[in-house]
Amino acid sequence: MNDEITRLARGTLLPAFSGASAPRWLLAELERGLGGVTLFAINGNVPGTEALAALTAELRKAGDVPLVAIDEEGGDVTRLGGHLTGSPYPGNAALGAVDDPALTRRVYRSLGAELAEVGVNLNFAPSVDVNSAADNPVIGTRSFGADAALVSRHAAAAVTGTQEAGVAACAKHFPGHGATVEDSHLGVPVVHAGLDLLDRRELPPFRAAIEAGSRAVMTAHLNLPAITGGVPATLSPEAITGLLRGRLGYEGVIVTDALDMDGASGATGIPEAGVRALLAGADLLCLGAREYDDSVRAMLAAIGEAVRTGRLPLERLADAAERTRRLKEWLGGAGPAAVDRPAGMEAARRAVRVSGEPPGWSTAPLVVELESAGNIAVGPTPWGLGPWAPDAVRATGAVEEAAPVLDRAAGRGLVIVLRDAHRHSGQRALTNALLAARPDAVVVEMGLPVWAPEGAVHLATYGAAQANAQAAAERLGLAPEGGARAAAGHR
Structure with a gap:
């Protein structure tokens, strides 16, 4: 039973690593069934397209279809070479200003094609937050705009375009980070919105992304007192199981935003935050940019202890594993799509x-x-x-x-x-x-x-x-x- 618990727990983890080649510990964990990895430019994981393609090939050789995830939104949040030169694709605010969903679909299809070429199969994008707070310190130009209907039609287009390239899209940050005036990297933002307001403002883009078939949804580390009662959404059964699974009917993979952020783990530490996220209904735990082998061991120990004491049902881990298995089974089923950088310049000029x-x-x-x-x-x-x-x-x-x-x-x-x-x-x-x-x-x-x-x-x-x-x-x-x-x- 302990081996089964550890196997299932390992499959929920998306740690990081340092450098442009896979360290031994990571290859060993992938061989044992690690869920996958998250690539970070600040870790030196993205030195160039050829080196990145070689790295992801090494990861695939060690693991059984590991998830290779990245934050590539285009625009201001770019990792695929854009962190060195700036992205050749405008971000969501420009796409929203143009308001041509067919063009948004082209841009995201091309982004997906570039990711697929280097072996990345899960993109933590698009951001489908409705940026209703002009002073939002963390969303801003990452949002398609302040109108829920506009954001919804571009959310669907972005998801469709990404997945036409065979890369899984991940709509974020559920249940919506656009009304915040605090950065969840540094604290727990509060959104004072009841269910009626959420239904009108924050949730429509997530519904659109789900209807478009988004294979993943990312949670946000923000507090909605009327819904979560003071708990960050990432750690809240009411937000994940109640709203996302229940009210929106989402059946795909739920992945957390990075758990090293203060909004998730500042009060508890990363291992405990991971256990609470799984209890709330999350399937994959993004650990954070500096969370390596020590963090993997700590997470496995915390999850194992929670299962053995009866706090975390083994069935919950098995459910997460099954959803992740279905995601991996889907990967690469579409495409290959062609890189279309002229779409990026067309969108930027029209914006x-x-x-x-x-x-x-x-x-x-x-x-x-x-x-x-x-x-x-x-x-x-x-x-x-x-x-x-x-x-x-x-x-x-x-x-x-x-x-x-x-x-x-x-x-x-x-x-x-x-x-x-x-x-x-x-x-x-x-x-x-x-x-x-x-x-x-x-x-x-x-x-x-x-x-x-x-x-x-x-x-x-x-x-x-x-x-x-x-x-x-x-x-x-x-x-x-x-x-x-x-x-x-x-x-």
């Missing part, structure tokens, strides 16, 4: 919104990019117009920086690049100071265009991916359509 008439410049303008602290989910991804500008600088957002910027821009155009200025008072203050002296300056917002200075020529890209930046550079005449990056001058 750009312009207020006013951008000037023509006889000499290259100065591009000043105002620094913006990214959230943990986004990570250190490059962004901005600098690669297309012969002269570009970064500014922290202090008003005192206006004078040297204006001196450097004397006699030529000025482009001010922002990212979620509504969330950064320094960006707004420096922008206003620059515009007071240079009302001819052009403002480019590469986050959500919630704030815009009055009277200025303004471009909104709805994202900071490489594709978004290129589309803006084209509209400003910094690059011809399809133009290459500048050879020099970027920081």
